[in-house]
Amino acid sequence: MAFDTSKRSSYFLITPMAAIFAIFLVIPLLTIVIVSFWDYDEYRILPDFILENYSYLLGSSVTWKIYLNTLKYAALTWVFTLLIGFTVAYFLAFHVRSLTWQIVLFMLCTIPFWTSNIIRMISWIPFLGRNGLLNSALINLGIVDQPLEFLLFSDFAVVLADVHLYTLFMVVPIFNSMMRIDRSLIEAARDAGASGFETLKSVIVPLSKPGIAIGSIFVITVVMGDFITVRLMSGGQSASVGLQISNEIGLLQYPAAAASAVVLLVTVLLIVTGLLRLVDIRKEL
């Protein structure tokens, strides 16, 4: 078995991964595209070639509102995760001086990522609810006299939960980029008379761009396709594209869901292509 010198061995080694991607990623996505042209009635889906699923979807003002709403969530989440993620990564990379502490604090940030998203959403209920901790505190302090209603089951709650869940997606790649910045560049900037803020602006931010781009891709795509956060945290009062698809699935309107899915996929790919112009992912590993 000449497994280190021949190209054959590379093909042998990559086959299992390629097969899984083919069967469970490529073929299912093609299936969605095909089914988006099919017809359906209450009981089944009917092979056909019709454009009604798309014309109905794109012609409905509801669709546009939902897209606008989803983009709003994505944009707000992006801004907050970026600001928080960048600050946290900057602190870890440039202000924590020992490697051990960097690892410990970094782990502290990553551990929640490995627990259930749904549980992390639910855990906001006792905090934000009508009789929750925050409202009780505000009332006890005399800041408000009635519980604030907008805290839970609102757009505020959706964005808060998204930021809570996904800031880590920003911290990790930005931290990774920052750790590669040659420390002598920063000393050089300081020797040349730059203040801390100027160094940040003209050295650290530009060199962290690849990390920022990768983090942005993650956060934006995950929020664009999300449905569970919107359903749980808005209490059914708001919609997102993902939620619309999941509702259509629930009603067994698979071709309609497939058409929505194709439009969502195209939207996400356009956003990602735009962001990929800023970074060569393969170089960043």
Next chain:
Amino acid sequence: MAKTRERRPTSFYFLAAFFTLFVLFLYGPMLTIFILSFQGENGGLTFPMNGFSFHWFGNLFEQQAVGDFGGSFTRSLKLGLIVMVVTVVVSFMAGLAFRRRFRGDSVIFYLAIASLIVPSILISLGIGLLFNIIEWQPQWFTSALGAHLTWTFPFGLLIMFAVFNRFDPSYEEAARDLGASNWQTIQYVVLPMVGPSLIGVAMFSFTLSYDEFARTLMTAGSLNTLPLEIYGMTTNVTTPVLYALGTVTTGFSFLVIGIALGSVLLMRRRKGQKA
């Protein structure tokens, strides 16, 4: 360090405070439901605590109260373990393959990236439709397994890239010069060196699968995994039993993370002793 430490700038204290707030933001809500899961028998979903009890934990194991907690937990555990083993083996193989250029390597790479950014609900819908059309019954160990692998492989592959990019091939050359076969080189040289990262891949893939919801939605068939069960509970359970479930499953995740970190440390120490 011989260098005398510089005095910390004022910005350090602001950033440290910000970081502390961030950690509180991450862990605070989890801590509240942890406390509330010990709510007394007559207590509600919010504070104040109405006594202290293990009532809701007991409630969790009564079949009729919350659906099939035991069954869905066992299913998620098994699925997570299968996903873990497959992901570790397949990612390691793919990582080895990617050390050389081969035709189609960028196709696989971009498929992995696509797999990461295609919204999970599309994977769920696509696999569900596919099984529907070819008239196969979706099962957690077939369709859901495949759906989860599309989520864990990209992480596995990216971790392997990071590992092999920093891997010095002269160790393998040395082993081969000493007469080691290919398999021996892998077994005695490569595996011990990448071992800690493989544990990382294992932990990643297990926890990602164990907590995955969207990709399981249309692919699990008639039997629920734990996240599906929890999701069902959020719509129809209004007692702290929900928090008890949260505490138990988060505790379980922490246990898995602890085991993974512990074994990495153990491997490091052993290596240190040998050297």
